[in-house]
Amino acid sequence: MVRARFIAACGVLAAMVYWAGGRPDLFAQDEALSVHITSPLGRTGLPGTIRIVAQVYHRPSAPPRQVRFYVDNALLTSVDQGPPYAAEWVDDRPFERREISVEALDALGTAVWDRVVLEPFEVIEAADITSVILDTSVQDENGRFVKDIDVSAFSVWEDGEVQSIDLARQESVGATFALLIDSSESMSRRMDFVQRTATTLAGYLGTRDRMVIAPFSRDIGAITGPTNDRATIGESIRAIRPNGGTAILDALASASRLLASTEGRRAIVLLTDGYDEDSSASFEDALAAVKSTGATLYVVGIGGVAGISIKGGRLLRRLAVETGGRFFFPAREEQLAEVDHVLTEDVKTRYLLAYTPRNQKLDGTWRSITVTSSDPRHVLRTKPGYFAPKPPPIRPTLEFTALDPSGLYLNLSADDLQVIEDGDSQEIETFQEAVEPVSIVLALDASGSMIKKEADVVASAREFISALRARDRLALMLFADSPVFAQNFSTNHQYFIDALNDYRASGGTALYDAVVESLERLKRVEGRRRVVVVMTDGRDENNPGTAPGSVNRLEDVAREVQETGAVVFAIGLGVNVDQGPLQQIADLSGGRAFFPKDVSELSAEFHRVVDDLRRRYVVGYTSSHIQRDGSWREVTIQVKSQEDAAIKSPGGYFAPSR
Numbered sequence: 001m002v003r004a005r006f007i008a009a010c011g012v013l014a015a016m017v018y019w020a021g022g023r024p025d026l027f028a029q030d031e032a033l034s035v036h037i038t039s040p041l042g043r044t045g046l047p048g049t050i051r052i053v054a055q056v057y058h059r060p061s062a063p064p065r066q067v068r069f070y071v072d073n074a075l076l077t078s079v080d081q082g083p084p085y086a087a088e089w090v091d092d093r094p095f096e097r098r099e100i101s102v103e104a105l106d107a108l109g110t111a112v113w114d115r116v117v118l119e120p121f122e123v124i125e126a127a128d129i130t131s132v133i134l135d136t137s138v139q140d141e142n143g144r145f146v147k148d149i150d151v152s153a154f155s156v157w158e159d160g161e162v163q164s165i166d167l168a169r170q171e172s173v174g175a176t177f178a179l180l181i182d183s184s185e186s187m188s189r190r191m192d193f194v195q196r197t198a199t200t201l202a203g204y205l206g207t208r209d210r211m212v213i214a215p216f217s218r219d220i221g222a223i224t225g226p227t228n229d230r231a232t233i234g235e236s237i238r239a240i241r242p243n244g245g246t247a248i249l250d251a252l253a254s255a256s257r258l259l260a261s262t263e264g265r266r267a268i269v270l271l272t273d274g275y276d277e278d279s280s281a282s283f284e285d286a287l288a289a290v291k292s293t294g295a296t297l298y299v300v301g302i303g304g305v306a307g308i309s310i311k312g313g314r315l316l317r318r319l320a321v322e323t324g325g326r327f328f329f330p331a332r333e334e335q336l337a338e339v340d341h342v343l344t345e346d347v348k349t350r351y352l353l354a355y356t357p358r359n360q361k362l363d364g365t366w367r368s369i370t371v372t373s374s375d376p377r378h379v380l381r382t383k384p385g386y387f388a389p390k391p392p393p394i395r396p397t398l399e400f401t402a403l404d405p406s407g408l409y410l411n412l413s414a415d416d417l418q419v420i421e422d423g424d425s426q427e428i429e430t431f432q433e434a435v436e437p438v439s440i441v442l443a444l445d446a447s448g449s450m451i452k453k454e455a456d457v458v459a460s461a462r463e464f465i466s467a468l469r470a471r472d473r474l475a476l477m478l479f480a481d482s483p484v485f486a487q488n489f490s491t492n493h494q495y496f497i498d499a500l501n502d503y504r505a506s507g508g509t510a511l512y513d514a515v516v517e518s519l520e521r522l523k524r525v526e527g528r529r530r531v532v533v534v535m536t537d538g539r540d541e542n543n544p545g546t547a548p549g550s551v552n553r554l555e556d557v558a559r560e561v562q563e564t565g566a567v568v569f570a571i572g573l574g575v576n577v578d579q580g581p582l583q584q585i586a587d588l589s590g591g592r593a594f595f596p597k598d599v600s601e602l603s604a605e606f607h608r609v610v611d612d613l614r615r616r617y618v619v620g621y622t623s624s625h626i627q628r629d630g631s632w633r634e635v636t637i638q639v640k641s642q643e644d645a646a647i648k649s650p651g652g653y654f655a656p657s658r
Contacts, residue, residue: 003304007300007577022421023405032058032059033056033057033059033062033064033104033106033110033112034057034058034104034112035054035055035056035067035102035103035104035112035113035114036054036055036056036057036114036229037052037053037054037100037114037116038053038054038055038227038228038229038231038232039051039052039053039117039211039224039225039226039227039229039232039236040052040100040116040118040223040224040225040226040227040317041225041227041228042117042118042226042228043091043094043118043119045528046078049088049089049090049221049222049223049586050088050089050090050091050222050514051086051087051090051222051223051224051236052069052076052086052087052089052100052102053065053085053086053224053227053229053232053236054069054085054102054104054114054237055085055087055229055231055232055265056082056085058082058106061086062106062107064070064082064104064105064106065080065105065106065107066078066079066080066104066105067079067082067102067103067104067105067205068102068103068104068105069087069089069092069100069102070100070101070102070103071089071098071100072098072099073099075103077172077310079256081646083235084232084235084236084239085102085104086224086235086236086239086543088222089568091118093242094120095118095120096120096476096517097117097118097119097120098117098118099115099116099117099277100115100116100117100118100190100459101113101114101115101119102115102333103113103526105156107122111167113533122146125450125599127227128327129353130356131166131355131356131357132158132294132354132355132357132369132386133265133352133353133354134352134353134354134355134369134371134382134383135265135267135296135324135350135352135382135383136154136350136351136352136371136380136381136382137324137351137355137380137381137382138348138351138373138378138379138380139379139381140377140378140379141377141379146378146383147170147201148170149170149351149373149378150376151165151168151169151226152168152350152374152442153373154168154353154371154372154373154457155372155373155374155376156353156355156369156370156371156562157369157370157371158355158357158358158359158367158368158369158385159359159367159368160250161358161359163355163356163357163358164355164356165353165355165467166352166354166355166356167350167352167353167354167355168351168353168354169351169352170350170351170352174206174208174209174210174265175206175208175209175210175265175266175267176209176210176212176226176259176262176265176266176267177201177205177209177211177212177267177268177269178212178214178255178258178259178266178267178268178269178295179198179201179202179208179211179212179213179214179237179269179271180214180216180255180268180269180271180272180342180500181194181198181213181214181215181216181237182194182215182216182217182241182246182248182269182270182271182272182273182302183215183217183221183240183241183242183243183244184215184216184217184218184243184244184245184246184273184275185217185242185243185245186242186246186273186275187272187273187302188241188242190273190302191240191242193302194237194240194271194302195237195238195240197236197271197302197626198213198233198237198269199233199237199284201269202230202233202234202237203230205228205230207228209228210225210226210227210228210262211225211226211228211233212224212225212226212227212258213225213233213236213237214251214255215240215260216246216247216248216250216251216254216255217242217243217244217245217246217247218244218245218246218250218278219247219250220254221240221257222249223258224236226262236240243578245277245278245360246272246273246275246276246277246278247276247277247278247279247280247284248270248274248276248279248286248315249271249276249279249281249282250278250279250280250281250283250285250286251270252268252270252281252286252289252290252297252319253281253285253289254285255268255272256268256289256290256292256293256295257289257293257617258285258295259293259295260292261570265350266293266294266295266296266650267295267296267297267298267325268290268295268296268297268298269298269300270297270298270299270300270316270319271300271302271304272299272300272301272302273301273312274301274311274312274313274315274316275312276312276315276346278341283315283318283319286319287319287322287323287605288387290319290323291322291323291366291383291385291386291387292386293466294383294386295323296323296324296325296383297319297320297323297325297326298320298325298326298327299316299319299320299325299326299327299328300327300328300330301316301327301329301330302311302330302537305514309519310352313329316561320467322384323383323384324381324382324384324482325381326381329351330352331478332534339408347577352370353382357388359388362387362388362389362390362391362392363388363390363391363627364387364388364390365387365388366385366387366388367386367387367388368384368385369382369383369384369386369387371383374645377417391626391628392625392626393622393623393626394420394622394623394625394626394627394628394655395429395620395621395623396620396621396623396624396633396653396657397430397528397618397619397620398590398619398620398635398637398649398650398653399434399528399529399567399590399617399618399619399649399650400590400616400617400619400637400647400648400649401592401612401615401616401617401618401647401648401649402637402639402645402646402647402648403645403646403648404584404642404644404645404646405644405645409615410639410642410645412617412639413431414428414431414619416639416640416641417431417619417637417638417640418637418638418640419509419619419621419635419636419637419638420635420636421451421623421624421625421633421634421635421652422627422633422634424624425615426622426623427621427622428620428621429620429621430617430618430619430620430621431616431617431619431620432617432618433548433616433617434529434613434616434617434618436527436528436529436618437469437470437471437472437527437529438468438471438472438473438475438530438531438613439473439474439475439489439522439525439527439529439530439531440468440472440474440475440531440532440533441473441474441476441477441518441519441521441522441531441532441533442461442464442474442475442476442477442496442533443464443477443478443479443481443483443514443515443532443533443534443535444457444461444472444476444477444478444479444503444535445479445509445511445534445535445536445537445538445573446478446479446503446504446505446506446507446612447479447480447505447506447508447509447536447538447543448480448505448506448507448508448543449505449508449509449537449538449576450453450505450537451505451506452538453505453573453599454503454504454505454530456599456600456602457503457599457602458500458501458503459603460602460603460606461499461500461535461606463606463607464533464606464607464609464610465493465496465497466493466497467606467607468493468610468632470493471489471491473488473489473490473491473493473525474487474493475487475488475489475490475518475521476496476499476500477514477518478503478515479503479509479510479511479513479514480506480507480508480509480510480515481507481510481542481543481549482510483510483513483514483517483518485521486499487568488498488503488543489521489525502546506545507543508541508542508543508545509536509538509539509540509541509549510540510549510550511534511536511538511540511549511550511554512540512548512549512550512552512553512554512557513549513550513551513552514534514550515532515534515557515560515568515585516550516552516556516557518532518534519532519557519560519561519563519564520560522564522566529567530564530565530566530567530620531566531567531568531591531613532566532568532569532570532572532589533565533568533569533571533606533609534569534571534582535570535571535573535602536570536571536572536573536577536582537572537573537574537576537577538574538576538577538578539576539577539578539581540578554581554584554585557581557585558584558585558588561585561588561589561650562632562650562652562654563589564652565650565653566589567589567590567591567650568585568586568588568589568591569586569591569592569593569594569609569612570582570583570585570586570591570592570594570595570603571593571594571595571606571609572593572595572596573596573599573602574596574597574598574599575597579593579595582595586649587648588650589650590648590649590650590651591612591648592608592609592612592648594609619637623655627655628655628657628658629655629657630654630655630657631654631655631657632652632653632654632655633652633653633654634651635650635652635653636648637649
């Protein structure tokens with residue numbers, strides 16, 4: 001099968017049954033009272049109403065007095081008369097564990113229970129192509145199903161390239177059937193035939209098969225299943241009442257989502273008169289949805305009040321053919337038995353072929369499949385292909401500030417923004433103020449030119465540290481001829497205030513090495529918010545001022561800034577500072593550069609850094625560019641109503657490489 005584990009349903013079902021006495025033989029009608037939940041036996045993956053169904057077994061002379069339905073130990077409803085014993089429930093929290101229980105009470109107040117645990121859906125950021133399962137039907141030239149073919153007779157091609165078959169046998173795996181029953185008003189005169197046909201099909205379920213019954217008109221109605229209990233299936237079919245308009249294509253798209261999380265064979269049996277009046281989904285959307293789950297579609301066209309239109313017949317025929325299924329349009333009642341026979345034989349007489357594709361790219365493209373037999377008289381039907389899984393989504397988050405032309409911070413909401421990645425507008429999914437704790441490297445120039453400023457630098461740095469929030473983590477670096485960490489990351493800010501007592505100025509200015517070392521240290525820190533605050537009064541140079549002071553160059557700093565995604569605030573003190581590189585580093589990271597002329601202004605600039613950290617926003621989205629190629633993605637954030645707003649952001653991100 002093609003398995004995309006990006007949103008994979010945890011289909012493991014935990015079920016526990018409790019009986020008040022006697023042996024747990026649920027099918028013995030002369031036994032003491034017992035109850036068995038038959039629907040649902042797992043999560044369907046389709047939002048909407050679920051029918052909880054319980055089969056209650058009792059002595060004919062002692063029917064249950066009441067049957068109670070609970071969800072997470074809270075009473076949902078009580079049924080005083082039955083069968084059927086059923087309740088409708090909306091599974092509105094699919095990512096949480098839910099527990100369904102049913103209690104049956106007899107006239108003496110004796111209670112028996114059954115309980116089913118629905119495990120939550122799990123989100124797993126991964127995708128792969130393990131194997132492709134082909135559900136294949138073989139007929140001879142007279143249309144008869146061919147059994148017991150030697151598996152060596154089959155050959156499989158994908159996009160014209162022959163594949164190595166991993167498995168080939170006459171089909172014996174379990175299947176999930178979605179019985180999609182048109183319950184619109186136009187079907188009212190043939191509902192008896194629909195119910196009879198659906199019940200007959202259910203009778204052919206194997207021991208490992210399950211069925212989901214989903215009536216639909218304009219929307220999917222109350223869903224029964226997945227279940228393998230024939231009585232439950234029959235009751236749910238008989239409970240369907242015609243009403244409303246018809247949305248066939250919408251129903252197919254929904255039913256495909258229903259099957260997406262199931263294992264083994266997947267089949268949709270659509271019973272309808274072909275009149276689609278209300279669908280919002282296109283034919284291509286519905287077909288793609290069915291193909292994406294690898295389901296086979298069987299269509300039984302049933303003439304309603306006005307018969308089946310030519311347009312409706314063409315639509316149904318094409319849907320079946322393009323998914324490797326069958327279509328039937330019985331014109332007379334006597335043909336119904338033939339339809340049941342052919343459809344059930346097609347379901348039962350299948351060959352299971354499996355192969356691991358040579359093409360393992362996760363690109364979401366359609367892969368065409370051809371299956372042949374060594375006997376030219378054989379006519380083979382299987383699905384025409386599959387969609388390869390898409391790579392896991394890329395969800396970048398960018399931190400930014402927005403200022404008006406006068407330099408004042410703007411108050412924004414998500415509606416004020418437009419995000420453009422590599423020229424394409426993106427849909428904003430998350431937007432908030434940046435309130436997470438910050439990991440900050442405070443890198444202070446301790447070169448010889450700072451000797452006369454030592455006291456002011458220490459005092460200003462202490463004010464900066466004291467202004468940080470208690471949850472912010474800080475590391476202190478002092479750099480001269482080389483960078484040295486005076487204190488590693490901690491939220492105990494007193495450590496850093498004490499460490500500043502050792503600040504002594506001497507030597508050259510390894511500015512670029514200091515920034516690179518700071519960024520490298522931040523790579524090992526958890527959390528999204530990473531900041532470097534670097535203060536210097538000069539340029540990158542050695543102690544004599546005759547050569548660079550760093551091993552790294554400005555381009556190395558720029559590369560590290562982009563790879564780390566950290567924000568750099570640069571404070572260039574005095575008239576001799578080299579402003580250009582500091583401004584470039586700050587702009588590239590989405591930070592800011594400040595250039596106080598005198599040491600007396602240093603404290604104010606440190607406070608501006610603190611203020612900026614508290615006036616930042618974080619925006620997130622799912623990128624429309626799915627390629628995980630490690631390339632740089634240019635991202636522009638704009639304020640819709642203020643074209644002259646100044647946005648300070650990293651300007652983009654590197655896409656993951658796998």
